[in-house]
Amino acid sequence: MNENWVEVMNHYFMQKKAACEKQRQRCRADLRDDEAVFAQIRGNVYDAFAAVFSAALRQGAKDEEKARQFFQDKLAQIPRNWQTALDQARQHGDDTRALLEQIKLEAAQEIETMFRSVTEVETP
Numbered sequence: 173m174n175e176n177w178v179e180v181m182n183h184y185f186m187q188k189k190a191a192c193e194k195q196r197q198r199c200r201a202d203l204r205d206d207e208a209v210f211a212q213i214r215g216n217v218y219d220a221f222a223a224v225f226s227a228a229l230r231q232g233a234k235d236e237e238k239a240r241q242f243f244q245d246k247l248a249q250i251p252r253n254w255q256t257a258l259d260q261a262r263q264h265g266d267d268t269r270a271l272l273e274q275i276k277l278e279a280a281q282e283i284e285t286m287f288r289s290v291t292e293v294e295t296p
Contacts, residue, residue: 177290184286185222189215210275217279240291251280
């Protein structure tokens, strides 16, 4: 398995989680509790997808394409639930819930963009 894309993604997750935690702490210190929650939610998304990425690597330990496909499938599957929750929140006029789901979707889109950029470069 080509380790370069794996290292890049692991580093990406580590950086994003650390940045979210730093932002969360800064917002808490400034008494911006809503923004602290938003940063925590983003961090949770990065943390969850980092765990999924690790699972993908275990699933495809000897087969790089299998690992990529597993993670790519989860990148499509997991946000579908958030999109459904966003649609329902909008339908019921729940602006707070809609914002939280939107934050999750945006973080997932960033992860997908990064994953695609890394794996497209790596693919022969």
